[in-house]
Amino acid sequence: MTTALSQDLAGKVAIITGGTSGIGLASAEALSARGVKLVLHGRRAEVLEQHAARLPDCAVLAGDITDQAAPQALIDLAMQRFGRVDIAFANAGLIHTGPVEDIDLDALSAMIRVNVDAAFRFAYTVLTHMKAQGAGDLLFTGSVLGTKTRIGAGGYSATKYAIEGLAEALRMELVNTGVRVTVIEPGLVRTDLHRAFEVRPEVVQGIDRPLLPEDVARAVVFALEQPPHVLIPRIMVLPSGQNI
Ligand SMILES: NC(=O)c1ccc[n+]([C@@H]2O[C@H](COP(=O)([O-])OP(=O)(O)OC[C@H]3O[C@@H](n4cnc5c(N)ncnc54)[C@H](OP(=O)(O)O)[C@@H]3O)[C@@H](O)[C@H]2O)c1
Incomplete structure (x- = not known):
C-alpha cells in the first residue's frame, strides 16, 4: 500500500x-502490479517469453549475464522499448558450497563471475546512465x-560480502547525484537456487518456513517507494525461524 509520502x-x-x-x-511481478515497465534478463529464453506474454509492458533479453555486452544491451533495449531506465536490479546469482579446502575451484570461479563480476559490470554500466539522468535506483x-x-559457505559468502563492499562504496560515491543504492539481504528463500542440493537447506538448518520470493519482493518495493530524500542502504529479511 502506498502512502501520501511514498513514491x-x-x-x-x-x-x-x-x-x-x-x-x-x-x-518483477510486484513492480508490474504497481505499473512499472520491465526489462527481464536470464538464460531461459522460453521462460522469459512466457513472462513477456503475461506481464504488461515487459521486454525480455535472453543470455548469459557474464557476457560483457549484456549490461549495455539491456540498457539499449530499455531505451528502445520504453525510453528510460529508472531502476536496475542486479539480482542474478547462483550458489556453490563446500569446505574451502576441497571446493570445486572451477565451480567457484563460475559463481564469482556471475555473483560478483557480472554484478559489478552491470552496476558500472547502469550508473553512468543514471548519473547522466540525475536519478535512478540501483539494487x-x-x-x-x-x-x-x-562453515561450508565461504565461497558463496565471499561473493555476497563483495556485493556489500561495492554497494557501500557506491552509495557514498553517488551522494547528491540522485542515484540511490540498496542491497537486499535475504535469509533462506524457497527458490530454485538450491536445486542441486541433495537435502534442502531448510531441512539441514531446521527452518520450518523459509521465506517466499514474494516476501523479498516486498522489501524491494519498500526501498523503491521511498521518496527521493530517503535512501535505504540495506534491508535484511530473514525467516523468523532461521537461527543465523
Ligand atoms: N534463495 C535464497 O535462499 C537466497 C538467499 C539470499 C540471496 N539469494 C540471492 O538471490 C538471487 C536470486 O536467486 P533466487 O534465490 O531467486 O534463485 P533462482 O530462482 O535460481 O534465480 C536465479 C536467477 O539468476 C539467473 N542466472 C543465474 N545464472 C545466470 C547466468 N549465468 N546468466 C544469466 N542469468 C543467470 C537465473 O536465470 P536463468 O536460470 O534463466 O539463467 C535466475 O533467474 C541470487 O543472487 C541469490 O544469490 C538467494
Whole structure:
C-alpha cells in the first residue's frame, strides 16, 4: 500500500537480472502490479517469453549475464522499448558450497563471475546512465551471508560480502547525484537456487518456513517507494525461524 509520502512507481522502467525465476521474478511481478515497465534478463529464453506474454509492458533479453555486452544491451533495449531506465536490479546469482579446502575451484570461479563480476559490470554500466539522468535506483541482491558466514559457505559468502563492499562504496560515491543504492539481504528463500542440493537447506538448518520470493519482493518495493530524500542502504529479511 502506498502512502501520501511514498513514491508512485507507475510508469518507471526497471531492468531486472535473474528475472526468470525466484526473487527476480517475484520482484518483477510486484513492480508490474504497481505499473512499472520491465526489462527481464536470464538464460531461459522460453521462460522469459512466457513472462513477456503475461506481464504488461515487459521486454525480455535472453543470455548469459557474464557476457560483457549484456549490461549495455539491456540498457539499449530499455531505451528502445520504453525510453528510460529508472531502476536496475542486479539480482542474478547462483550458489556453490563446500569446505574451502576441497571446493570445486572451477565451480567457484563460475559463481564469482556471475555473483560478483557480472554484478559489478552491470552496476558500472547502469550508473553512468543514471548519473547522466540525475536519478535512478540501483539494487543488488546480497544475502545474510554477505554479513556473516557459516562453515561450508565461504565461497558463496565471499561473493555476497563483495556485493556489500561495492554497494557501500557506491552509495557514498553517488551522494547528491540522485542515484540511490540498496542491497537486499535475504535469509533462506524457497527458490530454485538450491536445486542441486541433495537435502534442502531448510531441512539441514531446521527452518520450518523459509521465506517466499514474494516476501523479498516486498522489501524491494519498500526501498523503491521511498521518496527521493530517503535512501535505504540495506534491508535484511530473514525467516523468523532461521537461527543465523
Ligand atoms: N534463495 C535464497 O535462499 C537466497 C538467499 C539470499 C540471496 N539469494 C540471492 O538471490 C538471487 C536470486 O536467486 P533466487 O534465490 O531467486 O534463485 P533462482 O530462482 O535460481 O534465480 C536465479 C536467477 O539468476 C539467473 N542466472 C543465474 N545464472 C545466470 C547466468 N549465468 N546468466 C544469466 N542469468 C543467470 C537465473 O536465470 P536463468 O536460470 O534463466 O539463467 C535466475 O533467474 C541470487 O543472487 C541469490 O544469490 C538467494
